[in-house]
Amino acid sequence: MNQSGMRDDHRPSPTDPPSLAERIRHEMDTFTPSEKRAAHLLLSHYPFAGLDTVAEFASRAGISAPSVLRFVTRLGFGGFPDFQRHLREELEAQLLSPLAKASPSDKGQGAPALASFAEAVIGNLRATVENIAPAEFEAVVALLSDPRRHIHFTGGRFTGALARYAESHFRIVRSHVDFIEGQPVLWRDRLIEIGRKDVIVAFDIRRYQEDVTALCETAAKQGATVVLLTDPWLSPIARVARHVLPAHIVAPSNWDSSAGLLLLTEALVAAVTKHLWDTAKPRMEAVERLRSGRS
Amino acid sequence: MNQSGMRDDHRPSPTDPPSLAERIRHEMDTFTPSEKRAAHLLLSHYPFAGLDTVAEFASRAGISAPSVLRFVTRLGFGGFPDFQRHLREELEAQLLSPLAKASPSDKGQGAPALASFAEAVIGNLRATVENIAPAEFEAVVALLSDPRRHIHFTGGRFTGALARYAESHFRIVRSHVDFIEGQPVLWRDRLIEIGRKDVIVAFDIRRYQEDVTALCETAAKQGATVVLLTDPWLSPIARVARHVLPAHIVAPSNWDSSAGLLLLTEALVAAVTKHLWDTAKPRMEAVERLRSGRS
């Protein structure tokens, strides 16, 4: 959960955003005949008809282009592009937050809060899986399964914990695995010996951290392969990353959810373990012996 | 032999709605780096990102306009307007038939590993939520929202990362929060000053770690309140814990999944943040100021 500062403005406003369609319906009787034609077309195929060009819209409505322009101006928009932008935003907001309006303003009742939070997280996981290219995932698995590569995990303030989680598993499955601390001072010596044989796996979600970006850019410049786990808005690290695995992170909270990133991490661990099973199994057994023999 | 300009995909047959997104996902590995950037942007904000102008799309994807054009041409469209029209029609068709979205779940050979793993994890999350007593969850929220308490997070080899994750969030929301390292040597001095006012939040799943258990037992003996996040088989810490939140952890992997623990952690963070909002908000803002002013 990355801090997103002022997320309280994200809460549903007391007065729900009045759909443009609603307003048009309400003002219908004040329109001129041509405007009514435009309004009817728009409402009958709301809002897609409005996403066409002016010419197309005019033609479908049976009026002229200038009439369409006058129509949107009358609705208070600065121009046709302005009008279209509004339609897109409205559509996007409505389509992407099916759960936003479903959540009542309950005052912290235990089970409902937990249950609805869980549903949102589950939605994130589904969306995350949907948006991952199978080939991309497979490519990362292959990369992390290459015993000649050296793997370095790193992350930001919050995602650093995920990097640690990944590292603690991979460390057992294979060799040449380590974790790079967040402090830039601590990189310097590490960075020197990073080159073509190295893989940097970076975790970074919004409020992207400059030092993590700097680390990856330098590493990439030196020939290292960068794998990025991030949010759908893509950390700037994506510019230098060979592979990008985006996860959905928006949750009904003042914080973002890292569950999708964890899912990807665990899936990678599972896949690589399976891939390297012949060598991983003895390693895991050895670790087990060391632990039990220790006390 | 590749795309022949205008394929029949322009007129989708009623039987299969092959979302463009799906096709992109499957062809992802055949894309050039720039095309991958474009694809990632489009998929992450599907399909709205594609409804912008070429320039805007290019800018958001971090590539040049020609690369965007090459991308859509490569997908088989006659040009950007053609591409946009396709997106609009697909969106309209999907939105007008609510059942179309209902079953895009299995796409077979693509990423069975990732998809089935995700389904297993989702099942874990559901089971976890159902088995949590609302009152227990609420009690923990109340405990962690008490500003007079001192909160200490700790965990085992793998779960230690989750404890860190929790700590990094709670540290911002409230004061008197810290993380206790796994090394028993490092406890000694800390343990001295732990008493009735303290809360230990321990993460521990099977292959329960003796040192974590020892820490909690000692702390409990000194009057501290112990909260335990564990698996359904219950870590031995449960004997001294005031509150226990079990999470399902079994996944199709050689490793256990911590997703359920993360879910509980994030839900706790969300609930406590909401609970302490009046004091948490200024803290979050202050942290934000410090971060932005740092560079």
Place this chain on the structure above:
DNA sequence: CGTGTTCTGAAATTTCTGATACAGCTTTTC
């Protein structure tokens, strides 16, 4: 370590869209 191929972006070019001015037509009003 060159060499050929592919990929990429800056800039020029072309296309097309949104916007405007103006004249004809319709409706309203006295």
Place this chain on the structure above:
DNA sequence: GAAAAGCTGTATCAGAAATTTCAGAACACG
């Protein structure tokens, strides 16, 4: 029933957007 007011469409323009060109850069290959 005539004049005024308002509405609408044609023709045209300005500007923005998509597209193409081309040269440099990155990359893979031998």
